[in-house]
Amino acid sequence: MHLTRRQTFFLLGLIPILFLICFYVLPLGVIFQKAFSGLSSQILSGDLWQKIGSPLFFTLKQAGLSVFLTILVGFPLAYGFSHFEFKGKKVFYTAVTLPFILPTVVVAAAFNSLVGSSGWLNLFLMQVFHLAAPPIQILNTLTIILVAHIFYNTSVFVRVVGAAWAQLEIEQEQAASTLGASAWKRFWLITLPLLKQSIISALLMVFLFDFTSFGVILLLGGPTFNTLEVEIYQQTTQLLNLTLAGILSVIQMAITFLISWFLLHDARTGGMVTFLPDIKNERLRKPANGKERVFLIALLSFLVFFFVLPEFSLFFRSLVTIDTHGALKFTVRFYQELFQNTRGTLFYISPLTAFKNSFLYALTTMLIAGILGTIAAYGLLHFRKTKLLQVMVILPLGTSSVTLGLGFLLTFTGVPFFQKVPQVLVPIAHTLVALPVVINTLFPAFSAIPENLRNAAANLGASPFQILKKIDLPLIRRPLLVGAMYAFILSLGEFGATSFLTRPEYPTMPIAIYRYINMPGAVNYGQAMAMACLLLIVCAASMLLMEYFFEKEKRT
């Protein structure tokens, strides 16, 4: 049978849908069937609502506050990075993004060495102001949860909005400026409406990361804070109460659905004006006057203090030992130890093996999520029920990973193929989280491309493929880079699903970190820090390489 190009195109569009049905709908169906098969009216009565109410309220509260603060921090950064050219820009940009991959135990260690009761920042302040007690006491408070969420997720906002801002056509603003509109008016009436789509996308992703946050709440927030995700974890792994865990998961998904529905606008009925994206980077320039220089210096100082300092403290911790009297001593022993199996243990993880596995998983995730995401985002433009589908594809991001992980386990571990090669489940699981990120980064870019460009090409006889290749792809390169990068680093830093699905023969770098930090002893702690630094280096190098190829290809 010979398929027309159009048919091929639609068949291709089925791939992401099939992927989601196989690896999202099916495992969820299996776990919910198990959870609700024994559902009796007994569980629905009594103190059920009390059990749900308080974590639900707190989950929404902390996520809302976190998103609000992330925008406050992220907006100036997105502006700075998309408008100014300055020395070391790539390094700064990377530094903002790196926290995203750090396992929570490592972030906890970094924060502790800075603002813990004997953290350096506290010791410094006590010294300078002659204080008797450490002035910063934020561990186990709501503050540290918010700080950690900003630390983790600001880069998502900065990169997504920054990418859109960087290629916003500058002519309207210039025209408005000539006509005498103030900077504020130009921003409010021109820039903001044009950025709206990507802001909403970024905001939604950040919200969902905070909404389903687990490690930050558990490790930094402490036992008095309870979110839906933490409650689901407790109910599933400790109490084996699948029914309650199932109810909580459904509530989590319903809220994700509602919020996405509320936030996302149907791109085609919104009546928004689209302009040709600026791919020449006309905005980008050196700071022109004193005011801009001050702004940039303030911005970068904040960035160094908030993002670079904790990362730096990790490197520091991986290179010093502290004796009982608090004296510091430089050492490279922790890095040396990483490379030798001193005690001949069976599950020794060589850094090279861990690096190889992490890197392969991340690369595979990036490829699958990148290809499926591009197809899906492009396909979304052509469906009639765009908004519903858009909301559906974002759902995995708001689904409890504990629930989904268990669904994977019950659905796929019995399948002979996956029994033989269980490690392919890891990039698949990572793709589930990465896919919504890729789609949400790409969709605003796709829908910002004027439809008449495509129509013109189609009238001239171009196939959907040719349109995608000649018109869309060149215009979405920057968002595609952002999406692919996040798919890559999401996988690189992922711990939960990996440890759940992988075999000890295929350990990753985050798994090695957890292995070490779960044992007492200075060398184990030091090795965890050293491995975390290697992870940071691998991540930074990968991101810089991706940007390098991006720039290089653009020039040719």
Added chain:
Amino acid sequence: MKKVSRFLIAGAMLMLFLFSACQKGQTATQEPRTLTVLTHDSFAISEAIITRFEEENNVQVDFILSGDAGSALNKIILTKDAPLGDVFYGTDNTFLSRALDADIFEPYASPLLEKISDPFKLDAENRALPVDYGDVCINYDKNYFATTGLAIPQSLDDLLSPEYNGLLVVENPAISSPGLAFLLATIAQYGEDGYLAYWQQLKDNGLVVVNDWNTAYYTNFSASSGKGPQPMAVSYATSPAVEVMYAAEPMEEAPTASIIGKNTCFRQIEFVGILKNTPNRDLAEKFIDYMLSVPFQEDIPMNMFMFPVNSDAQLPEEFTKYMQIPDSPAMLPYAEISTSRDAWIEAWQEVVLK
């Protein structure tokens, strides 16, 4: 679309690589059989020990580590109908009845059971066989107590006195296994009617609660690399010895020690069992015998920081030299733990966290 096709090819090659990576070790003349052992994340043993078993029996042993002790057991219960493996090691006495009630094990009366003293053999039907044990104790920072001149508390009651205000960190029993063990120690000491009053007083005396061992030890405990604010933390009786083994600079003595008064520690016993309907019952039996034999048992302390149950096994020098073993650790009947655990934890949360 040259670029996309390049991506596709790269992707296909990656997949191929992943597939081929697991074909290793299948070229032996006589195909070795595979034994799959399910266990928790803290499982560790020397490579040489497993290789020896593999060579002697022409078998390949696959390990699947699946989360902490509680998660690993729950996973096995949920996949009971299509078992993921042949042997499960790592359910402890706090979870034992959940495992036995779920009927996941086949009985096996290993001949080596006679080397194990009776108090460890909790299951009379031998569905779950003891492998190792360890005590959850309060560790204290020797340096802190030496420099402040504060007396080291000797009992649970001592912890209530005002000079220890704010000095103790414990883990949340709803999340953490040492946290649960310490809660059980207080129940063994004060009974079901008295433990909540004790915790209320502990709370009034500045008790610090965190969710997991990691945070307690590395963020809050002052004697760890994290240099936290509390000089006392709930950890294991073996932790002081491990601090010496993994010290950055060679140490003469451990920087920490355990409080080993009556009922200040709780004894955890870990069990192994053959999963129901395994097609490899003969191998599973051999593996369990091997786990209970002296070479394996003597390898446990240095890898998992637990004690062997086989009375013929010798302890390594590090253990005898740097740590104390409590004379009268707390124990509770495992059936009682199973029936009341959730209620105890919930009541504890009401008192301590609210």
